[in-house]
Amino acid sequence: MIYDADTWIGYWPYRRLPYTSVADLLRQMDSHGIEKALVASLQGIFYMDSHEANRELYQQVRRHRDRLVPCAILNPTYFGWERDLKQCREEWSMPVLRLIPQYHGYKLTDSVAEEIVSAAHELKMRVALYGRVVDLRGRSPLDHSRQVPSDEIISLFKKFPGATFMLLNSTPLKPLRGKNAPKIYQDTALMHGGFGAGIENGLKTCTVDRLMFGSTMLLRYCQPAIIAVDRLELTKSQKDKILFKNLKRIVPEIG
16 A cells, blocks of 8 residues: 655646646556555646645545545745635645745745744644755756755744654655654655665665655656665565555544
């Protein structure tokens, strides 16, 4: 069984994607043996009002909620995000908020980041942060996004003792220490290199109990992610934690 913590639908403005729709994502999931996935809309990164993408996403996946769990994307610098966040959670049952500061013009050390994370936690949403969305080495000259520094990420985490965070498509981050330290769950998206060697190196920093499978399709092909986990020299119990159990623990709405 595989649950994917990191999938997308929609269009990327800087290059053509061979697959873009919910139907495409479901077909890719079927071909790779992925049962369920968290999904967000790429349009939420680029629309002036990200909430319009959340509205579209809700309509696109509502007949497939048995397999696809929609994730909200909001920009805390845009007016009305508080109302939009409540609608995502209370009306559309979106359990995860994805924050994309590198495209939305703020830093995680800014007060707006703390405000939207606090509001999401009050609504019992899990917050997912992106270290990066695409590999900066191959980005378009028109794409001025950045890799979010680890110290910026840690600075935000430390403001929420005892909270649980998801860290997606990011370099491995050492678990924070202390009785009330935030719990950080990372996905494998940035560790697929070397046919599993990348994840093995990542496990020196991020433990098996805090690692989740993440493919980043439909932005990237899924097969390298599958191969990387399959080649790990771990027990079946350990692989199951990575492949679905850890994600199910922190996002029980995935079923």
